[in-house]
Structures are given as structure tokens and as C-alpha cells.
Amino acid sequence: TLTTLPSAVAANVDRVRAATDARIMAVVKADGYGHGAVAVARAAVDAGADWLGVTDAADATALRDAGLDVPILAWLNPSGVDAAQAAADRVDIAVGSVEELRQLAGDAEEPVRVHLHLDTGMSRGGCPVEDWAELLRVARAAAGRIEIVGAMGHLPLADDADPRANAAAVLRMRHGRDTVLRAGFGPLVTHLAATSGALTDPATHFDLVRVGAGLVGIDP
Numbered sequence: 001t002l003t004t005l006p007s008a009v010a011a012n013v014d015r016v017r018a019a020t021d022a023r024i025m026a027v028v029k030a031d032g033y034g035h036g037a038v039a040v041a042r043a044a045v046d047a048g049a050d051w052l053g054v055t056d057a058a059d060a061t062a063l064r065d066a067g068l069d070v071p072i073l074a075w076l077n078p079s080g081v082d083a084a085q086a087a088a089d090r091v092d093i094a095v096g097s098v099e100e101l102r103q104l105a106g107d108a109e110e111p112v113r114v115h116l117h118l119d120t121g122m123s124r125g126g127c128p129v130e131d132w133a134e135l136l137r138v139a140r141a142a143a144g145r146i147e148i149v150g151a152m153g154h155l156p157l158a159d160d161a162d163p164r165a166n167a168a169a170v171l172r173m174r175h176g177r178d179t180v181l182r183a184g185f186g187p188l189v190t191h192l193a194a195t196s197g198a199l200t201d202p203a204t205h206f207d208l209v210r211v212g213a214g215l216v217g218i219d220p
Contacts, residue, residue, distance in 0.1 A: 010044075024051070025050070025191070027052075037063065050208075056079060087112050094115045094117045097131070118151065126152075129176075133179075139183070151177045151189075158196035189207045195212065198211060
């Protein structure tokens with residue numbers, strides 16, 4: 001119930017905090033998994049979450065209007081990104097293709113903060129490895145309109161709770177991050193793990209772990 005939501009979310013944030021030294025992103029997609037995005041976000045931030053994650057940049061406006069001031073990342077953006085609104089709301093945007101980055105850079109009048117999203121093996125989101133160098137070239141050409149502040153991926157086999165299943169994705173993420181740094185961007189926030197990785201495999205934690213389902217008690 002709503003009366004117990006803050007304490008339940010806080011207990012789940014504490015459970016993740018006990019498993020990692022990384023910062024915690026509270027992912028409040030699908031209206032906080034049906035519990036109310038603002039309510040879940042506020043409870044998570046009050047419990048020590050450092051970031052918020054949303055599906056669409058437009059979803060961040062309600063969080064900002066509610067007074068939540070922590071960094072927010074939007075990484076799917078199925079309807080596209082209003083670059084001016086993203087800059088005004090101080091929302092970081094995940095970009096997983098050369099075309100997306102070109103579009104965002106072309107639309108931006110004020111700098112938009114971007115996390116480059118690498119396909120680390122899930123093959124349903126993120127930039128293919130073979131396009132990563134071109135993505136970095138586009139990013140360099142868009143300096144002043146976009147600011148590269150993060151690198152991210154997804155674990156394809158995290159629910160196996162077996163670090164051996166995650167090892168290839170971890171290596172790919174490290175390589176992707178290092179090439180971004182060598183291209184002259186940084187400092188970066190690097191993130192790969194969601195709830196399962198956060199609870200079972202410290203090698204996947206990098207700088208930040210993304211906790212969505214686990215935040216509201218859904219066992220991944």
C-alpha cells in the first residue's frame with residue numbers, strides 16, 4: 001500500500017547498498033512499476049539513491065516538477081527526444097545509434113548530456129560494436145551541442161546470477177568505456193548492471209547500478 005511503500009523501497013535500496021559500493025540509479029519506468037513514479041522516486045532518493053532512470057525524457061518533467069533534483073537518465077525515448085526540453089529539465093539522454101546521435105545533435109540548441117549506449121551482448125538495444133568508432137566521430141563533431149558524460153550497456157544473461165555468464169559483457173563494456181575516454185571525452189559515469197547484476201556480480205557494477213524491478217520487490 002502507499003503507506004508502506006516508502007519503507008519497502010528504502011529496505012530494497014538498503015539491500016542493494018549492502019551489495020555494492022557503486023552509486024544507485026532508481027529506475028521508475030512504467031509509472032514506478034505501477035506504484036507511482038513520483039512516489040517511488042521520492043522514496044528511493046530519500047533512502048539514498050543517487051540517480052533516477054526513466055523510459056522517456058518526457059517522463060522526467062513530472063519528477064522535476066515534484067522537486068526531485070538528482071540526475072535523471074532517459075534511455076529508450078521511443079517517441080524521440082525534445083532536445084530543448086531535455087536541456088531545460090537537465091535530463092541525460094542515452095543514445096544507442098549513429099542516427100539517433102546525429103538527430104539529437106541537429107536538434108540541440110543548448111548542450112544535451114549524453115550517455116553512449118553500447119550493445120554489450122543483449123542485441124536489442126545499444127550501438128553495435130562495429131559502429132562504435134563512427135558514433136564517437138559523430139560525438140566529436142557535435143561538441144558544443146552534446147556533452148558525453150556516460151557510457152552504458154546491458155547484461156544479456158544477468159538473471160543467470162553467474163559471473164561467468166557476464167564476463168564477456170563486462171569486457172566489452174570496459175573496452176567501450178576506454179575507447180570513449182581515449183577519444184577525449186570524460187569524466188564518464190559507466191553503468192552496466194541492473195538489479196540482478198547489482199545483487200550477484202560486483203564485476204558488473206562499474207560506477208553505477210540501475211535498480212528498477214528490485215526497487216519495488218520484484219525478484220528478477
